[in-house]
Amino acid sequence: MQAILMTEAGSPDVLTLQEIPQPTPTHPQQLLIRLHAAGVNPIDTKLRQRGTFYPDQMPAVLGCDGAGVVEAVGSGVTNFAPGDEVYFCAGGLGKQGTGNYAEYAVVEEHYVAPKPRSLSFAEAAAAPLVLITAWEALYDRGRLTAGQKVLIQAGAGGVGHVAIQLAKLKGAQVATTVSSPDKERLVRQLGADLPIVYTQSSVSQVIEQWTEGKGVDLGFDTVGGKVFYETFPCVKNYGDVVTLLEPNYQEGNLKVARQRNHRISLELMLTPMLQGLVEAQRYHGEILKQCSEWFDQGRLKLHLSQTFPLAEASAAHHVIEKGSTMGKIALMVSRP
Template sequence: MKAIVITTPGTPEALQLVEVPQPQIQNNTDILIRLHAAGINPIDTKLRSRGTFYPNEMPAILGCDGAGVVEAIGAAVKRFKVGDEVYFCAGGLGKSGTGNYAEFTVVDERWVARKPTSLSFAEAAAAPLVLITAWESLYDRGRLEAGQKVLIHAGAGGVGHVAIQLAKIKGAEVCTTVSSPEKARLARQLGADNTILYKQTDFVQAVLDWTEGEGVDLAFDTVGGKIFYDTVPAVRVYGDLVTILEPNPADGNLKTARSRNLRISLEIMLTPALQGIVAAQLHQTEILEQCASWIDEGKLKIHLSQSFTLQDAPAAHKVIESGSTTGKISLIVK
């Protein structure tokens, strides 16, 4: 089969289109999926440039997100049959025999959900990682409740644009930071109650004005760096601050967060897969199943801004690394 592989970490040009053996069903609960599209996420570019989690298993096929059609099933598979359309976040972290920048992949049926019928394969492939990340950040880490006020950074980005919608589904009021009027319009279309052009406006003061000086109940940091520390004064006393990036002590300190008794949570949706935590992986499958229902009910949208052919994976990585993308990007496999 055709696949994009890396044999050593490097620039986007390290991604090479080659012929590799088609993966085979190894376990009774495995399903073979003919991929139609693969989602591209920032984790892909980091693994390509820095190395995978399994450096001794090179070459590697990247891509955590995928969507396609079930081609074959293991003897004990009960949830799917040949011909079913599916989407999932599994593999692509460097482990041999996994990855979705390819024509086929094998995934345990427990980590797979039925594809939303209203989405194209390209749209569906763009969805899983960001849906799970936003859900876990807002609902699980942040314990979001109806009526609360939420600040979501980068509301037009991959994670941010679904986070806005999940927060609204929960019944929260949403404020978000964006870099341009065009992105502000998208954020409002997705349900944001207040948009802040952070290049022109002090977002902390804007949040305090919006909350009558109190601060938001929950802030969701999808940007990292200094923004994490700058966000602290925008959160109410005893509020929550959730980040998907690792805070760097060189960018600030937590004195103000401590004085405000903030609850700080770190979110990495890859933890269950990397540590083999089955219950948490099953929870992520449930998230995809619920989100598929909401998508087909028109309550949740995936904004696919660009798609590339499989052989153009290097160009897609360059777009991701530019840091100015809106929504999500996919690779069209077939």
């Protein structure tokens, strides 16, 4: 089969289209999936730059997200059959025999969910990682409940644009930061109550006015760096702050968070894959199943800004590394 191989750490040029053996299921609970599309995420570019989690298993096929059609199932698979359209987030971290920048993937059943009928394969492939990340950050780490107010940093980004919608589905009021009028229009369409163009206004001052001086119940940082620390003044006393990035202590301190008794949580949706936590992997599959229903009910949308042919994976990485992408990017592996 054709696949994009990462032969070494480095620039996007280390990604090359090559012919490699097609993966084969080795366990009863596995599915062989013919991929139609693969999502491209910032984690892919970071692994390409610095090396994968499994440096002794190079070369690697990147790509955690995929969507396609089931070709074959193991004897222990109970919920899927050949011909089913599915989507999932599994593999792509450098482990041999995994990755979705390819024509085929072998995936354990518990990761997989029915593809939303209302989404194209490209849209479905772009969705899983950001859906699971936003769900866990808001619902599990941040304990978001109806009637609360949340600030989502970078609401037009991959995680941010689905986080807005998941927060609204929970019954929360949503403020979100964006960098341009185009992004402001997008987040309004997705349901944001208060878009803040941070290049034009002080985020903390706008939040102070919106909350009558109290601060939001939950601050969700999808950016990291200074933005993590800039979120603290926007969150109320005894409120929650959730970040997707490891805090950089050279860019700020926890003084404001400590003074306000913030509960700080770290979200890394890759943990179940990296540590082999099967129950947590099943939970991810259940999240995708629920989101699939919401997509088909029109309650959830995926903003796909751009697609590339599989052979142009390096170009997709270039676009992500430039920053300011709205929504998601996907690779078209093959067409149904």
